[in-house]
Amino acid sequence: VTIDGNRAPASYFSSPSPNTKGERVSSSSVLVINSGSSSIKYQLVDPETGDAIAKGLVERIGDPMGFIKHVYGDAVTEEELPVPDHTVGMREVLRLFDTEGPSLAEAGILAVGHRVVQGGRYFDGPALITDEVRNLIEELCPLAPLHNPAHLKGIDVARELMPDVPHVAVFDTAFFQQLPDRSALYALETETAEKYSVRRYGAHGTSHQFVSQEIAKLEGRDDLKQIVLHLGNGASVSAVKNGKPIDTSMGLTPLEGLMMGTRTGDIDPAVVFHLQRVAGMSVDEVDTLFNKKSGMKGMTGESDMRSVWDMIHNDDDPEAQQRARTAMDVYINRLLKYVGSYTAELGGLDVITFTAGIGENDAAVRRELAEALAPFGVKIDVEANQVRSGEPRVVSTADSAVTIYVFPTNEELAIARQALTFA
Secondary structure: OEEOOEEOOHHHOOOOOOOOOOOOOOOOEEEEEEEOOOOEEEEEEOOOOOOEEEEEEEEOOOOOOEEEEEEEOOEEEEEEEOOOOHHHHHHHHHHHHHHHOOOHHHHOEEEEEEEEOOOOOOOOOOEEOOHHHHHHHHHOHHHOOOOHHHHHHHHHHHHHHOOOOOEEEEEOOHHHHHOOHHHHOOOOOHHHHHHOOOOOOOOOHHHHHHHHHHHHHHHOOOOOEEEEEEEOOOEEEEEEEOOEEEEEOOOOOOOOOOOOOOOOOOOOOHHHHHHHHHOOOOHHHHHHHHHHOOHHHHHHOOOOHHHHHHHHHHOOOHHHHHHHHHHHHHHHHHHHHHHHHHHHHHOOOOEEEEEHHHHHHOHHHHHHHHHHOHHHOOOEOHHHHHOOOOOOEEOEOOOOOOEEEEOOOOHHHHHHHHHHHHO
16 A cells, blocks of 8 residues: 555555465464453464464353354354353364464464553553463452453463463553653542552553554654544544653543443543432442443444444434434544544644544544544545545545544554564
């Protein structure tokens, strides 16, 4: 792909085509593992080329019947079988590498990279997983009760089954440990904040770091003022100046910030007290309401943006159509507020980058935000914006005051490259 006259090398392409089955497997690779509470996602990555050599998913761990999908080249293997725990799940993953390929022995695994959501104040970069590091991740479970315990299951099993390679934790929060205090701290009474580790940790940091660094390479500049919009079912914004983050939208938890698929995003904290007093809701009920029943789903009944756009354009019920349009207006307005405030914090703006599922694929969201920013000289190329592609691309006009990129994120590649630090 050619961007602004410069040819981007293959390593920039964040949606690489996997090796065809039967091709020579890279002799230096990293196995990336993202362990959830009832799932294991994995990918074998060539960190130099960015190729996803093989990938797969183990789902429904602990249910009567689990599901496994393994993809290597053009071959897709799917199986249903009992997967009672993560140990069995990881053993099945290793079995599929043996039977369906590629052979992990031939792949020359240099490290195993583990995604970990919460690194607290302890970790500002990747960490070799020792017993001490493992225990620190466990200590941070109260800050990420849905994520860190699940990551630990994958870490423990993988270290047991693959003891001869380094295991490396890559933290979603690490990039944002560089935030200045003015962005990281809440105006909460200091003793309480410090005692209970209440501060802004951010999330999606691996993606924000990867994308902002790759954009700087494409632009050939280290002094960029960037805003990265990581828009998926979970969504976050970062402001990056001269390669360092100066602000981000998510806070102590991933609830703060943008309107999301099922999360409220920013909301008056007194709403919690109001619902407890007036509606008689418990803390857990409010937690569930804010995190799982709100956002786009709460306002429209749909969390998938494609369904919401379909309601806006095609729904026969005028009330449903209006609800969807109102929800989309709230979504775009929240984006606009963050872009505006971060531009002020940055002291100007060179690049806006859209990434993740919605950011990469929803041309209408990109267009509506750009149109809202038009008074500030932001101009989107309507034709370029409509193009569907898995490659990095510019979608702004040549005379736009701000360059707008669409850049497919690749958190697996980012984790693989960080894991190599300890290989």
